[in-house]
Amino acid sequence: MLKELDPLLHSQLRLAIVSALMTAEEAEFTWLQAQTGATAGNLSVQLNKLKDAGYIEIKKSFRGNYPQTLCIMTKLGKEKFKAYVEALKEYLNYK
Amino acid sequence: MLKELDPLLHSQLRLAIVSALMTAEEAEFTWLQAQTGATAGNLSVQLNKLKDAGYIEIKKSFRGNYPQTLCIMTKLGKEKFKAYVEALKEYLNYK
DNA sequence: TTATTAGGTTTATATTATAAAGTAGTCTAT
DNA sequence: ATAGACTACTTTATAATATAAACCTAATAA
Numbered sequence: 001m002l003k004e005l006d007p008l009l010h011s012q013l014r015l016a017i018v019s020a021l022m023t024a025e026e027a028e029f030t031w032l033q034a035q036t037g038a039t040a041g042n043l044s045v046q047l048n049k050l051k052d053a054g055y056i057e058i059k060k061s062f063r064g065n066y067p068q069t070l071c072i073m074t075k076l077g078k079e080k081f082k083a084y085v086e087a088l089k090e091y092l093n094y095k
Numbered sequence: 096m097l098k099e100l101d102p103l104l105h106s107q108l109r110l111a112i113v114s115a116l117m118t119a120e121e122a123e124f125t126w127l128q129a130q131t132g133a134t135a136g137n138l139s140v141q142l143n144k145l146k147d148a149g150y151i152e153i154k155k156s157f158r159g160n161y162p163q164t165l166c167i168m169t170k171l172g173k174e175k176f177k178a179y180v181e182a183l184k185e186y187l188n189y190k
Numbered sequence: 191t192t193a194t195t196a197g198g199t200t201t202a203t204a205t206t207a208t209a210a211a212g213t214a215g216t217c218t219a220t
Numbered sequence: 221a222t223a224g225a226c227t228a229c230t231t232t233a234t235a236a237t238a239t240a241a242a243c244c245t246a247a248t249a250a
Contacts, residue, residue, distance in 0.1 A: 007205095013207080013208095039209065041208075042207070046207085064216095065215080066216075067215085
């Protein structure tokens with residue numbers, strides 16, 4: 001039987017977020033929005049889901065006068081992503 | 096920006112179905128159920144979605160006295176699966 | 191002959207994703 | 221100094237999707 005695909009990561013937007021964070025290490029809300037093409041609302045919701053699960057950390061501060069939301073992968077998040085990729089390979093006929 | 100992930104294929108169960116059919120060429124309902132671990136109801140629904148989209152063909156007949164549902168990938172389905180795999184790779188940090 | 195099993199489908203419910211609307215504050219031009 | 225537009229989000233409502241429960245029809249077993 002095939003491995004389960006972590007439902008938290010098996011979502012186009014959350015996968016795009018995590019994918020971006022895996023290479024960028026750290027990213028702002030607005031940058032993530034531009035990268036993914038998501039609406040702010042959708043992005044906000046999905047970031048919070050990832051945060052609640054402990055996959056990312058969210059740091060809120062100010063850049064100048066404006067609020068700034070920084071997102072960073074946690075150790076757990078990185079592990080989960082790697083496990084997800086491994087599980088996924090089983091589905092893609094990688095011999 | 097990342098490619099879109101075909102929502103019809105980006106579902107654990109439908110992906111498992113299509114993945115199995117890509118190698119098996121042809122498979123029975125009951126075999127797919129055993130392979131995927133899905134309930135019959137869920138499998139029935141997802142197979143019909145794939146059929147409605149033209150990704151698979153469903154042939155109904157009888158084996159002995161019992162009904163038999165055979166599933167086969169269509170040309171379109173195979174193409175869509177390959178495109179999905181290509182799109183997905185962008186998300187998985189494959190350099 | 192009733193009751194259990196095979197092989198499904200249909201319908202209802204729970205979950206998830208997405209969009210619309212709202213919040214709080216800032217900048218800009220008049 | 222203030223109306224209007226903009227930044228950077230969050231919350232809430234709605235649409236889409238997945239899953240489970242219930243149902244169906246016929247076959248076989250006790």
